[in-house]
Amino acid sequence: MDTASETAQVRVEGVWKVFGRKPGEAREMAEAGATREEIQTTTGSVVAVRDVTFHVDAGETFVVMGLSGSGKSTLIRCVSHLVEPTEGRVELCGVELTRADHATLRNLRRQKMAMVFQHFGLFPHRKVVDNVAYGLEVQGVDRQDRQDRARELLDTVGLEGWGDHYPQQLSGGMQQRVGLARALAVDPEVLFFDEPFSALDPLIRRDMQDELIDLQMKLQRTLVFITHDFAEALKLADRIAIMNDGAFVQVGTPVEILTSPADDYVRAFTQDAPVAKVLQACSLMRPLDGTAVDPGWPQVSMTTPLETALPHLLGSTSPVVVVDEDNAPVGLLHGDDVAGVISENRP
Amino acid sequence: MTVVEEARRTANGLRTASGSRLARFILAIGTIVVLVLVFRLSTNFGVFPESWDIGLADPIDRARRWLISNQTSHWLYTAFLNPITDAIDWGIRRLESILKWFPWYSYPLITGVGLWWTRGRVAGVLGLASVSLIGIIDLWEESFATLALMGVSVLISMIIGIPLGIAAWRSDAVARVVRPTLDAMQTMPGFVYLIPFVLLFGVGRVPALISTVIFALAPVVRLTEVGLRTVPQVTVEASEMFGATERQTLRLVRLPQARPAIFAGMNQTTMLAMSMVVIAAFIGAGGLGQVVLRAMQSIEVGQASEAGIAIVIMAIILDRFSTGIATADPGHDALALRWLAVAVTVVAVVGGLLGHNEFPESLNWQFAPYVDDATDWARDNLYDIGGSGIGTGPFSDFVTLRFVTPLRELLSSDVPWPAMIGIGVVLGLWARGIRLAVGIGAALFAIGFLGMWALSMDTLAQTIVAVAITLIIGVPVGIMTSHNDLLRTALKPVLDFFQTIPSFVLLVPVITLFHVGRIPGIIASVIYALPAAVHYTDLGLRRVPAEIHEAAESFGATRGQRLRRVEMPLAAPELMVAVNQVIMLILAMVVIAGLVGGGGLGLEAVRGLRRSDAVGRGFEAGIAIVLLASILDRLTRAIADRLRPPAAV
Numbered sequence: 001m002d003t004a005s006e007t008a009q010v011r012v013e014g015v016w017k018v019f020g021r022k023p024g025e026a027r028e029m030a031e032a033g034a035t036r037e038e039i040q041t042t043t044g045s046v047v048a049v050r051d052v053t054f055h056v057d058a059g060e061t062f063v064v065m066g067l068s069g070s071g072k073s074t075l076i077r078c079v080s081h082l083v084e085p086t087e088g089r090v091e092l093c094g095v096e097l098t099r100a101d102h103a104t105l106r107n108l109r110r111q112k113m114a115m116v117f118q119h120f121g122l123f124p125h126r127k128v129v130d131n132v133a134y135g136l137e138v139q140g141v142d143r144q145d146r147q148d149r150a151r152e153l154l155d156t157v158g159l160e161g162w163g164d165h166y167p168q169q170l171s172g173g174m175q176q177r178v179g180l181a182r183a184l185a186v187d188p189e190v191l192f193f194d195e196p197f198s199a200l201d202p203l204i205r206r207d208m209q210d211e212l213i214d215l216q217m218k219l220q221r222t223l224v225f226i227t228h229d230f231a232e233a234l235k236l237a238d239r240i241a242i243m244n245d246g247a248f249v250q251v252g253t254p255v256e257i258l259t260s261p262a263d264d265y266v267r268a269f270t271q272d273a274p275v276a277k278v279l280q281a282c283s284l285m286r287p288l289d290g291t292a293v294d295p296g297w298p299q300v301s302m303t304t305p306l307e308t309a310l311p312h313l314l315g316s317t318s319p320v321v322v323v324d325e326d327n328a329p330v331g332l333l334h335g336d337d338v339a340g341v342i343s344e345n346r347p
Numbered sequence: 348m349t350v351v352e353e354a355r356r357t358a359n360g361l362r363t364a365s366g367s368r369l370a371r372f373i374l375a376i377g378t379i380v381v382l383v384l385v386f387r388l389s390t391n392f393g394v395f396p397e398s399w400d401i402g403l404a405d406p407i408d409r410a411r412r413w414l415i416s417n418q419t420s421h422w423l424y425t426a427f428l429n430p431i432t433d434a435i436d437w438g439i440r441r442l443e444s445i446l447k448w449f450p451w452y453s454y455p456l457i458t459g460v461g462l463w464w465t466r467g468r469v470a471g472v473l474g475l476a477s478v479s480l481i482g483i484i485d486l487w488e489e490s491f492a493t494l495a496l497m498g499v500s501v502l503i504s505m506i507i508g509i510p511l512g513i514a515a516w517r518s519d520a521v522a523r524v525v526r527p528t529l530d531a532m533q534t535m536p537g538f539v540y541l542i543p544f545v546l547l548f549g550v551g552r553v554p555a556l557i558s559t560v561i562f563a564l565a566p567v568v569r570l571t572e573v574g575l576r577t578v579p580q581v582t583v584e585a586s587e588m589f590g591a592t593e594r595q596t597l598r599l600v601r602l603p604q605a606r607p608a609i610f611a612g613m614n615q616t617t618m619l620a621m622s623m624v625v626i627a628a629f630i631g632a633g634g635l636g637q638v639v640l641r642a643m644q645s646i647e648v649g650q651a652s653e654a655g656i657a658i659v660i661m662a663i664i665l666d667r668f669s670t671g672i673a674t675a676d677p678g679h680d681a682l683a684l685r686w687l688a689v690a691v692t693v694v695a696v697v698g699g700l701l702g703h704n705e706f707p708e709s710l711n712w713q714f715a716p717y718v719d720d721a722t723d724w725a726r727d728n729l730y731d732i733g734g735s736g737i738g739t740g741p742f743s744d745f746v747t748l749r750f751v752t753p754l755r756e757l758l759s760s761d762v763p764w765p766a767m768i769g770i771g772v773v774l775g776l777w778a779r780g781i782r783l784a785v786g787i788g789a790a791l792f793a794i795g796f797l798g799m800w801a802l803s804m805d806t807l808a809q810t811i812v813a814v815a816i817t818l819i820i821g822v823p824v825g826i827m828t829s830h831n832d833l834l835r836t837a838l839k840p841v842l843d844f845f846q847t848i849p850s851f852v853l854l855v856p857v858i859t860l861f862h863v864g865r866i867p868g869i870i871a872s873v874i875y876a877l878p879a880a881v882h883y884t885d886l887g888l889r890r891v892p893a894e895i896h897e898a899a900e901s902f903g904a905t906r907g908q909r910l911r912r913v914e915m916p917l918a919a920p921e922l923m924v925a926v927n928q929v930i931m932l933i934l935a936m937v938v939i940a941g942l943v944g945g946g947g948l949g950l951e952a953v954r955g956l957r958r959s960d961a962v963g964r965g966f967e968a969g970i971a972i973v974l975l976a977s978i979l980d981r982l983t984r985a986i987a988d989r990l991r992p993p994a995a996v
Contacts (some may be wrong), residue, residue, distance in 0.1 A: 015810050029609050077584075077995060082587060082588065105590075106590040106591075107590065108590070108591060109587070109588055109590030110589065111590075113588070114589070114806060115584075115585070115588040116586065117585060118581075119579075120581075121579075121581035121582050121584060121585035121601060122582070122585075123582055123586075123599075123603075123604070124582075124586075124604065125603040125604055125606070126603075133590035134585075134586070134589060134599070135590075137599070138586075138589045138591040138592075138595055138599075139590070153452055182585075186589065192588075212825035236409065297584060
């Protein structure tokens, strides 16, 4: 086991989820290498998640990418314990959920975790502000306090003044901001995102992704993010897990996935990915390691897409300096690395 | 095997499948014909033999006598039934006296403001005027009796129904018991509920209330369950993710989202209770129903219409209120209305303290004499217009002599009873299978053993004639409204109006025109069931997806072809549901029409409720009604299922 997992905030070990009457038999078939269809016709059971193990460190964004029916939604429900896993261990902030009683689980949910849903999951009978305040209401926070906190969060997600509307009166993008505010209101350590942006228009989706990146830089929470959009995964993730037929096919950083796809299944995704648009300077930069920065070298910010950094690199032998928000250099972007990733992407 | 061979095989398979369906149908019809012929030629069976009557009436009459004589002494009464009776009676009295404490003018005011708030200004003014009208025609006292009985009935229905709905939603075991029970309860004509309770409690408001609660309970239970079941799973997950307890999720997320459904259930329950409270006049519930009943018995049409109008006003206002609350937009005009509400409350309390509770006699005005005059005129002039043989009288005779009587003769004696049972069994076999067939056979035999064969066939004949008329009118209207939104919008308030009227009251205008006999019952039941026929036909045709219309059109189908070949077959199951609803509504009405000379089972049941020596017969008739209703209900539903296209696998 690697050292990083010692500080892991989410730890998932050997989790299986089988829907149906004969989980044991289905599992044996799955272990013998049978496909989902074969198992379903023989046992009538569906193996949604098979033997998944991973960990997420504090402050890390872990994205699970898979097509519909790959079991990713079931997986996130197993981890958040909305669904009881058939087998395996799930640990969250040091507490083993798979063994926890109702009260422990409830307290953990109240204090440590929150979830943002694909179709928002907002309560249509409550005003926006009461939606955001729901988690606090459940905890027994009194009305004035929870309303104050809710309005504060609405400001954070850019919805000041919308608190007294009902969710149905808002656009899809705004509704998901409410969903995000509602999750943040309880100040969770771990946030689960179940395809939160897939119901939104492409332009709004991009805005929401950018805002999530900004928020995450400020808040530094642990995120487990589910998506079927490979580009979204590349953009948001510290690490990506590619999921197919209930199992993880490959786990790695975006650069690792792009530069060395584990098999043809993963390669099929990487070939179509707009790498130069999606990857940002910070994902390919090398640490400074004491290199003296020449003030004549061009500078880009951490979130600059490779595409934008590329002109600086072309026809120049010097690297590009990557700077943080305070314009302090944090790393160097080398032309060879960029060329490597982009050429790997176009076989 | 080549592809061609395989295709041919599949085609053959399909042909034999549809062929066997046709064959089964022909077989069923053939069997029926053979059955009738065999029994007709070889035997002299006609009416079910009287000697086979098991005589259930006598023990029931004995039980009734025993109950009457032990009412003050036996523990069943002293320890159990009497306390219930007393508590309920106290509740009704209490509510009635509270309602009467408020000044008379608070009621038009509250109605006006309430309807203004939920429905707009016009509704408010109409509400105010119509409530005043009840006082003007001097039915104030009686209205309070009805209102108090209604209030307690609906309250008890809610107290039982909502938790029962929650329980049925939470536990499949409870649902498995509750759902078929509710189905069975809805199948029975409301009138029948009165009989067992009159047996147990005697006449009065308490048996009326209990049968009302049972009759009206189903919608609130069912819709509470449905409302809770249809709460989006994702909102429940969201609530759980915040660590809400199950109770918190129920209270904060599930119930509020189920609220529209629960309110819809409360509305339906209220309307059912209203119609039952009126019918319960038969067992001495008092109130407006009593006025209608007494006036109808002595054919004082004017008095009956006054009370009828008061009932309709009350029903419509209760309907508007209960739907208004469910759909009210709390935002609009909130402040002004709040002040208005405060003002009305102050007026009500002050007026109550000042004792302004009697409706002033100086405002009284009766329209009964005018209605009586009109009725007399109608009887003199419309019954047989100018001796020409055209008019309501000859019309009644025509329908009676040409359709009802021959059909009754056909069913009760011309077709031998074993053949009738055989027909029922074959239909059951064709529509669903052996279990339904056996059930129908047993039910028909039971009707015979109860000594109710001839009366049941009389009721069945009236039902069939009324159903036929209803469908002949209703289905084409439904087809028209499904193609014409304007017509639909125009008809909607009319249909809604007729559905709001308690069934019993519909008899009043009909007897002004057609006098007593079988025809008023048939006409009233047609009017009563028409909205359902139109609504379900319309609904069925509208459910046909737009792409299918377009597909049919793209092949160049004419409108008629489209209707015949595409829409009607696709809407067939829905149309069968329409038939089912129509039959159940008509049966309920035909039974009540026993009161106005409708004959059949209804008359026997009415007698049983009114004369203590006829309770036994009434009870038998009640069972026969229930059996008849169940047979027709199951059979039509089975046919509806047969017509449904195969479900996706």
